[in-house]
Amino acid sequence: MENFKNYQKGNSSADLTSEFTLLEKLYEGVALLGDYSKKIKDNVLAQGEVISGKVVTQALKEKGINANFSDTRQLIKTDAKFGNAQPVDAISRKNVQSHFKSNNGTTVNIVTGFIASSTDNETTTLGRNGSNFTASLLANYLEAEELQSFTHVDGIFTANPDLVPDAQKIDQLSFEEANEIATFGATILHAKTIIPLIEKKIPLRILNTFNHTHNGTLINSENSRKGIKSLSVLENVTLVNLEGRGLLGKPGIDARIFRALAQNNISVSIISQGSSERGIGLVVESKDAQKAKDAIEAEFELDFYTHDVSSVYLTENVSVISIIGQELATFNKPYDALIRNQIVPILFNNTVTGKNVSLVVERVQLKKALNVIHSEIFGITxxxxxxxxxxxxxxxxxxxxxxxxxxxxxxxxxxxxxxxxxxxxxxxxxxxxxxxxxxxxxxxxxxxxxxxxxxxxxxxxxxxxxxxxxxxxxxxxxxxxxxxxxxxxxxxxxxxxxxxxxxxxxxxxxxxxxxxxxxxxxxxTNVGAGLPLIDTIRLLHHSGENITRIRGVFSGTLSYLFNTFSTSDKNFSDVLNEAIEKGFTEPDPREDLNGNDVGRKLLILARELDLSNEFSEVKIQNLIPENLREGSVSEFLARLEELNPIYLNTKNNQAENHVLRYVGDLSGDLSVENGASLEVSLVSVPKESSLGQLKGSDSIFEIYTESYGEHPIVIQGAGAGAAVTARGxxxxxxxxxxxxx
Structure with missing residues (x-):
């Protein structure tokens, strides 16, 4: 009490003596009797509203504003359901209209929210969101042009910005849409706030107390554009599951469940039923979960005995995401997005209107699920x-x-x-x-x-x-x-x-x-860098085309090496040094010359045709003589001239108008397992052939099929280079x- 008195003396000139005196008596009574009923709690809570109202009224008066304190306990009459009282409209309407008729014009009425009184003049409260409910009742009784609700945010968003950073403010909603958003978890709006406004078609505007330049979100009777409006979340919920094969074909199962829950004052937010009533899931508030389980088990006690019901169990740590405005016909997009991101809903249902879909997900996946759905539905990008x-x-x-x-x-x-x-x-x-x-x-x-x-x-x-x-x-x-x-x-x-x-x-x-x-x-880019080779082969194969052979120059490095060597008088070692200087080779050129890279690429293409060959089955001609395969890179580079007579002899022993190409060749019966031959070797080809006309460091691939016969599909282009590979x-x-x- 001392703190209350200090507060009164130090922070406001409003006379709060009666409120603090009453609080002191209430607390003394609670301490003596040990009774803190809902009736007493309502009386205690009411004093906070009265104190706030009087302090604000006095502050305005000191600023020269004609403020009038209005205690809604004298205006709004309710039943005697303490903690969540319901207004008696006829009496309340008459009281409000009479009060505001007497206190009108230049008067600023500071009205308490949340509190009222019963017809026996006992203090009551209006339950959750009671202050906004009070405001909407006043708007209804006074037939206001617009009700403005000031909150801590700029309006209603497509999702909770604390959970979804990309959430966008909604400019306008219909009453129906706002009611759905409120029902499915929006914290700044409650369904009962909207009901008094619908009757008189009074618009509600949600505004930010700390941002006077923003127009907020307008809620009115006008239909907004069709489409998904918002993602709402229900947390602190639990899924109650009832399973039983013996329920097949038995009528009235749902009725028994809801009767049992209603008798225990338990509200169900979502229900989803499996085929033939063999599995039913219910979402309830977590605080009611165990009570709901016990109530259902008691109701179905005999069914357990006859084995018609096998189990009732709880799935905890779940959350509900409701997509307001989502039609089931287009639900595939957000659902597919969830599955792609490995989020599998535990349960889902849609409303009778078919325009709202709710999902139950594991709580640990809530934020990710929200962001995935929001990006899919609302994301500009x-x-x-x-x-x-x-x-x-x-x-x-x-x-x-x-x-x-x-x-x-x-x-x-x-x-x-x-x-x-x-x-x-x-x-x-x-x-x-x-x-x-x-x-x-x-x-x-x-x-x-x-x-x-x-x-x-x-x-x-x-x-x-x-x-x-x-x-x-x-x-x-x-x-x-x-x-x-x-x-x-x-x-x-x-x-x-x-x-x-x-x-x-x-x-x-x-x-x-x-x-x-x-x-x-x-x-x-595994084969051919940026060339569309693998895609082409995959498309042909999956379409049923019988590919009979794939042949080509797979290495850009070896393409440059033999394209240049075949058409010039340069020594092989000189051409290889040029390739090294241009950065075409690996730091150790033997990684290119041993043919393993080409062999791996050939194996990749074989496996694209559903062949199960191993790398060991690829026949690879190693271009490095055995005496040069060991030792350091510097030692190898110092002995490059030893390669010259070997490749000059190979070049000179070709048929006329032929050139050397290092070729990967996948052939044989490619339609059967173990029917393929994979070979990588240095071959001589006619200069006028597609392989023979290759220039620079390009790669080339010939794809032979039954439909194309002797005329292969040819894919040619830059087959190496960091920029090309990165672009691929x-x-x-x-x-x-x-x-x-």
Whole structure:
């Protein structure tokens, strides 16, 4: 009480003696009798409203404003249901109209909210959102032109901005839409607030107390444009599940459930029923969950005995997302987006009107689910979150391409390619809003140790969806992380050939996980850099076209080497040095000359035709003599002239008008298992043939099919280079992003 008295003396000149005296008596009575009933609680709570009203009234008077304190206990009459009383309209309307008729004109009426009194003059309260309810009652009784509700936000949003940063303010809603939003969890609006306004078609405007320049959200009787309006959330709920095969065909199950719950004053927000009443799910407030379970078990006690009901159990830690304005006919888009992001709703239903859909999801997935749905429904742009592994020549080029073209892609495609993480073998950087153009220096100074676990943790903590992992490494070890990434919701894009050429058991397991988790894996640059080779072969094969042979020059490095050597008088070693100087080769040129890279590419194409060959089955002609295969790079480079007589002899022994090409050849009966021959070798071809006319470092591929006969489909172009490869990876990323849009 001392604090109350100090408050009265120090902060306001309003006379609050009677309120503090009453509070003191109420508390003494509670202490003595140990009785704190709803009736007493209403009386205590009412004093807070009265004190606030008197303080505001006095403050306005001291500013020269003709303010009048109005106690709604004298105006609004209710029944005697303490804690959640219901107004008696006829009496309340007459009191309000009489009061405001006497206190009109220049008078500013400061009216208490939330409180009223029963017809026996006992203090009551109007329950949750009672102050706004009071305002809407006054608006109805006085036939106001507009009711304005000042809150802490700019209006009603398409989702809770605390959960969805991209939420947008809604300018206008119909009463029906606002009622649905309020029913399904909007905290700044309650369904009962709207009801008195609908009767008189009085608009309600939600405004921000701290932003006087904003026009807020207008709610009125006018139909707004069709479409989805908002995502509302119900938290602190539990799913009650009733299961029983014996319920098949039995009428009245729902009625028994609702009767049992009603007798225990338990309200159900959502119900979803399986076929033939064998499974029924109910969403109730968590505080009522155990009581609801007990009530249903008691109701169906005999059915347990006859085994018609098998179990009643609770699913806790769930939340409800309601999509207001969502028609079931178009629900596939947000639902598909959830599934793509590995969020599987536990339960869903739609309203009788068919324009609202509610989903029950695990609480830990709530924020991610909200953001995924919101992006799918309201997003002006589709945000795709990228994690790039590796920043070598290709990786660095790709990252810079993505950052430089980001705004252009947003404008042209409506897709935001957001690089959230970049990792090498030592450390990584992470920014949910997207890394900056200073990513290289930030990565070098990063103290975050690189690990798949660390990156996955960061992604989960920020509830990111639409994830793509981009592998620009050449690491044999890193590809073992692919399945873990898939399981955690990532699609894959890779320039790394290893995953597609490892043992077939790994290859098959990877595909099975992709299928199970419904994820995508694109790797067009694995063969032919930026050329559309793999896509073409995949399309032909899946359409039923019988591909009979694939032959071509697979390596841009070896293409340059033999294209130049075949048509010039230069020594082989001189041409090889030129290729090294131009950066066409690996740091150790033997990685190109041993033919393994071409062999891996040939195997990738074989597996695209559903062949299960292993790398060991590829016949590869190693271009390095055995005596030069060992030793350091510097030792090899010092002995390059030893290659000259070998390749000069090969060149001179060709038929006339022939040239040398290092060719990969997939042939045989490609329609049956073990029917394929995979061979990589140096061959002599006519100068006028498609392979013979190859120039520079281009690659070329001939695809023979039954339909095309002796006339192959020819794909030719730049088959090497960081910029070309990076652009091909970029294309795969964009294709995945557009596919999920």
């Amino acid at each position: 589709k945000k795709v979150n990228l994690v790039v592994f590796g920043h070598g020549t290709v990786g660095k080029t790709l990252i810079n391409q993505l950052l430089e073209t980001r705004e252009n892609i947003i404008q042209r495609k409506g897709i935001e390619l957001n690089i959230v993480a970049i990792a090498n073998s030592r450390q990584f950087i992470f920014d949910a809003k997207g890394v900056s153009k200073k990513w290289q220096s930030e990565l070098e100074s990063s103290t975050q140790k690189s690990s798949i676990e660390g990156i996955l943790k960061a992604v989960k903590e920020h509830h990111l969806g639409n994830l793509i992992a981009v592998d620009t490494t050449a690491s044999k070890d890193f590809v073992t992380n692919y399945v873990e990434l898939i399981k955690n919701g990532f699609d894959l894009v890779s320039a790394n050939k290893i995953a597609n050429t490892k043992e077939y058991s790994f290859y098959k397991n990877l595909r099975e996980n992709l299928h199970f988790y419904q994820k995508n894996y694109l790797y067009e 990876v970029f294309g795969d990323i964009l294709r995945l992003a557009e596919k999920s849009k």
